[in-house]
Amino acid sequence: MQLTRRSFLKLTGAAAATATLAGMGLNTASASAAYPLRIKYTKEVPTICTYCGVGCGIICSVRDGVIVNAEGDPDHPINEGTLCSKGSSIFNVSYIYEEKGKPIVNPKRLTKVLYRAPGASDYEEKDWDWALDEIAKRIKDTRDRTLVETVDVGGRQVTVNRTNAINWLGSAWCTGEENYLFHKMARAMGVINIDHCARL
Ligand code: SF4
Numbered sequence: 001m002q003l004t005r006r007s008f009l010k011l012t013g014a015a016a017a018t019a020t021l022a023g024m025g026l027n028t029a030s031a032s033a034a035y036p037l038r039i040k041y042t043k044e045v046p047t048i049c050t051y052c053g054v055g056c057g058i059i060c061s062v063r064d065g066v067i068v069n070a071e072g073d074p075d076h077p078i079n080e081g082t083l084c085s086k087g088s089s090i091f092n093v094s095y096i097y098e099e100k101g102k103p104i105v106n107p108k109r110l111t112k113v114l115y116r117a118p119g120a121s122d123y124e125e126k127d128w129d130w131a132l133d134e135i136a137k138r139i140k141d142t143r144d145r146t147l148v149e150t151v152d153v154g155g156r157q158v159t160v161n162r163t164n165a166i167n168w169l170g171s172a173w174c175t176g177e178e179n180y181l182f183h184k185m186a187r188a189m190g191v192i193n194i195d196h197c198a199r200l
Contacts, residue, residue, distance in 0.1 A: 038069045038101070046073055049087040052172045053198020054078060056087050067095060068103050142166055143189050162190045170196030 042061035049056040057076025061069040070091040074081035083090075095103040113131040114123040146165035150157040168186040170179045179196060186194050 042068055046076075049083065049090060050173050051086045051090070053196075056083055058083065058087065058090065066103060067091065139166065139189070143191075147190055162192045164193065166191045167193040167195075170194075170198075172197050 039061040042063045045060045045062050047058050047060055049058050056079035057073030058070055059073045060067045072079055072081040072083040072087070079087075091103075092106055094106055094109065096106045098104050113126040113128060115126045115131070115134075116123045142165050143163050146163045148160055148162055148164075151160050152158075166186075166189075168182070168191045170182055174182070183194060
């Protein structure tokens with residue numbers, strides 16, 4: 001088939017229209033048969049994106065206690081309905097759509113602790129109590145081993161009580177109040193290398 005400039009534009013225009021309809025949740029197999037609206041019979045629950053400190057607004061559509069859709073909140077003053085690629089995929093943190101469009105729990109979601117020992121090539125499953133005890137033990141060991149109590153400043157011993165061996169990173173999955181408490185705890189232990197992806 002010979003492709004003229006006009007037929008090329010026609011073809012790409014049709015493809016773009018098809019993609020747009022698909023993106024709107026419409027069945028492109030037949031122009032007249034609309035795909036059932038995902039947000040039908042749902043309750044709108046506004047929330048905030050948990051990925052970063054920008055704090056974009058998201059509307060979750062919930063049906064029978066299950067989130068069936070998540071999209072940018074057009075009334076939110078920060079993002080005005082837009083979401084970046086991370087926020088746009090937030091639905092998949094918990095769910096995916098199966099073949100017929102029904103949301104199911106994302107089978108790739110990690111629900112168990114996976115631990116890879118130093119030098120090991122495979123992960124092994126551990127329980128949460130083990131993980132929390134191990135984290136606490138390693139933090140305490142490192143802190144006790146590396147704590148510097150005083151430094152010499154011009155012949156005078158100045159108390160610093162600090163360790164350079166631990167780096168503390170806050171999480172955008174936590175609230176500002178939780179990150180405030182993490183920060184306090186890190187300071188209390190003498191950690192001075194503290195950061196957060198949103199610089200909280
Ligand atoms: S990750 Fe993206 S969508 Fe989420 S708050 Fe940050 S900028 Fe907004």
